[in-house]
Amino acid sequence: MTKRNYWLDLFSGVTWAEFKAAGAKVSGFRESRWSTVQKIKPGDYLLCYMTGISRFVGILEVTDHAYRDKTPIWKDEDFPCRLRVKMVAELTPDTAVPVLELRDKLSFFQNLTSPHAWTGHFRASPVKWDTADGEAVVEAILEAKENPTVRPVDERKLQYRPKALKAKIGSVTVPESEEDELFKEEPEGKKPREHTEIQWYLLKLGSDMGFDLWVARNDRNKSWDSKKFADFPNLKSELPLQFDDATNRTIELIDVLWLKGNAIVAAFEVESTTSIYSGLLRMSDLVSMQPNLTIPLYLVAPDDKRDKVITEVNRPTFSRLSPPLSEICRFISFSTLKEQIKAVGHMLRFIKPEFLEEISESCEIEEV
Numbered sequence: 001m002t003k004r005n006y007w008l009d010l011f012s013g014v015t016w017a018e019f020k021a022a023g024a025k026v027s028g029f030r031e032s033r034w035s036t037v038q039k040i041k042p043g044d045y046l047l048c049y050m051t052g053i054s055r056f057v058g059i060l061e062v063t064d065h066a067y068r069d070k071t072p073i074w075k076d077e078d079f080p081c082r083l084r085v086k087m088v089a090e091l092t093p094d095t096a097v098p099v100l101e102l103r104d105k106l107s108f109f110q111n112l113t114s115p116h117a118w119t120g121h122f123r124a125s126p127v128k129w130d131t132a133d134g135e136a137v138v139e140a141i142l143e144a145k146e147n148p149t150v151r152p153v154d155e156r157k158l159q160y161r162p163k164a165l166k167a168k169i170g171s172v173t174v175p176e177s178e179e180d181e182l183f184k185e186e187p188e189g190k191k192p193r194e195h196t197e198i199q200w201y202l203l204k205l206g207s208d209m210g211f212d213l214w215v216a217r218n219d220r221n222k223s224w225d226s227k228k229f230a231d232f233p234n235l236k237s238e239l240p241l242q243f244d245d246a247t248n249r250t251i252e253l254i255d256v257l258w259l260k261g262n263a264i265v266a267a268f269e270v271e272s273t274t275s276i277y278s279g280l281l282r283m284s285d286l287v288s289m290q291p292n293l294t295i296p297l298y299l300v301a302p303d304d305k306r307d308k309v310i311t312e313v314n315r316p317t318f319s320r321l322s323p324p325l326s327e328i329c330r331f332i333s334f335s336t337l338k339e340q341i342k343a344v345g346h347m348l349r350f351i352k353p354e355f356l357e358e359i360s361e362s363c364e365i366e367e368v
Contacts, residue, residue, distance in 0.1 A: 006134025009046035009060065010125040013093065013158025016050060016057060018074045024087050026069075027060060028079030029126060036126055037066045037081040046085060047129065047137050049122060052157040054361065055096035059141055060085040089141050093158060095148040097140045100358055105136040119327065119362050156306070157361070193224075195272040198300055198334055199256055200224040202268050205341055206258040207232050209352075211265055214239060214257035247289045250282055264295045266356060271301040271309060272334075280312060283329060287321050296330070298360060303333045313363040330360035 009027055011019065019027065027046060029037050040046075040062055048058040064084040073079070091097070099122075103109040107130055108121050121127070129137075199222070203213050213235045215222075222229050229235065239251060240262045251257070251264075258265040267286075269279035283297055301309045309331060312318075318325035340359045 003131075005041070005044045006129045006131065006137070007040055007044060007046050007126040008122070008129055009048050010051055010122065011048055011057070012051050013053070014076075015074055016048070017158075022073045024090075025084060026073060027083050027085050028073060029081040030077070031080055033124070033126060034066075034068075034081045036128075037083065039128070040066060040083060040126060045088070045134065045138065046083070046126070047134060047141075049099070049125075050093060050096060050158075051122070052361065053093060053096070053098075053153055054100070054122075055093065055098050056091075056137055056141055057093060057096040058090040059088040059138055061088050089145050091141060091144055091148070093153045094150050095144055096151075097137075097144050098151065098358075102136060102140055105140075106133050108133070119364060122362075123364060156303075194302075194334070195270050196222050196224045198270045198272070198337065200227065200229065201337060201341060202256040202270070202300070203229060203232055203235070205337075206256070206266075207234055209258075212236050212259040214252075214254075214259060216255050217252045219255070243290065247286065250285045250289065254282055254286075255279070266296045266298060268298045268300055271299055271305065280318065280325070284318055284321060284325055287323070287325060287328065291322055296356065297328055298330050298332055298356065299363070300332045300334065300337060303335050306331060306333060310363050310365075314365055326363045326365065329363050330357070331363055332356070332360045 042062050042064055044062045046060040046062065047056060048060060049055070050057045062083050063086055066081060066083055068080050069082050070078045070080050099106075099118075103118075106118075108118050112118060196219075199215060199219065203215060206213050211234070213232055215229050215235065220229060220235075236259065239248060239257075240259070243251070251267075254267050255270045256268040258267075267283075269283060271279050279299070283299075286293065286295075286297075299309055299313070310326075313326045313329055336359050340355075
């Protein structure tokens with residue numbers, strides 16, 4: 001019997017819905033992927049991964065050889081390199097399998113060079129996968145089909161797809177106007193208080209998890225709800241770092257750091273006011289000065305700023321970095337942070353930093 005190969009097939013919530021509306025009989029890819037698409041043979045499986053929510057949503061079996069066609073299926077793009085397929089198993093977005101639940105079964109989660117290195121396997125499709133990894137995903141999807149577990153999904157994530165522009169440095173985004181609501185002044189007093197509240201939550205979360213803390217040097221005297229930042233017993237007055245002066249000055253102004261010994265466990269920039277760009281620039285400066293740094297970086301912002309933050313992270317300025325800022329920064333919404341802290345409650349002391357990967361999402365523009 002001919003060996004079956006397994007291939008990653010990326011969808012957004014929108015393109016998956018369009019694929020199904022067209023009968024779920026044809027999957028398509030960009031013209032640049034033609035040489036790879038031709039290698040896919042009848043009987044091979046396409047592992048359908050939904051970007052934005054980072055979950056496996058289905059399995060497709062290829063029924064014929066590759067061909068080119070521009071018959072309309074998807075609204076935004078042609079995806080002319082096509083394969084006829086049949087549905088082997090389909091899940092709904094809220095019963096789909098989170099990739100992080102398979103971290104112990106997938107090879108690329110082993111020996112990571114950085115906490116988010118696994119995301120590199122989800123930047124384009126089709127991509128041929130290791131047979132063992134493919135079989136693990138198929139097994140998980142079939143199990144979820146038989147015994148579904150409902151995990152609520154933010155509907156906005158299913159509808160969102162950044163308008164990526166092609167450039168020599170790869171996919172980037174260009175905001176339509178600098179007069180964007182992201183940069184408009186907020187009502188006096190409202191957003192600064194929210195910024196301070198989220199800083200306090202991050203400090204409390206890190207403290208409960210047993211880490212030492214750092215808060216931006218110019219924020220040390222702040223308090224929220226009558227609780228002073230300075231009252232955290234593990235708040236450091238000096239950073240135990242061995243970087244050059246320029247790097248240290250940048251790190252000192254990052255909103256919140258979690259520390260373990262001399263190592264930074266996680267860095268957070270809280271973006272709730274017109275200062276969003278300065279926060280991104282701090283992250284950018286840090287990457288520019290220390291390109292081999294493996295600190296997990298997180299952008300924490302209001303739910304209604306999500307799309308704008310991701311668009312900004314993918315600007316050409318930040319995409320030219322090595323690595324691009326979008327590859328090493330992840331997004332956490334204010335509501336998700338609060339809800340998850342409340343949900344884990346008294347278990348916080350047993351939670352590990354990997355918890356952040358589960359509540360955050362990639363800022364990358366996947367090649368859907």
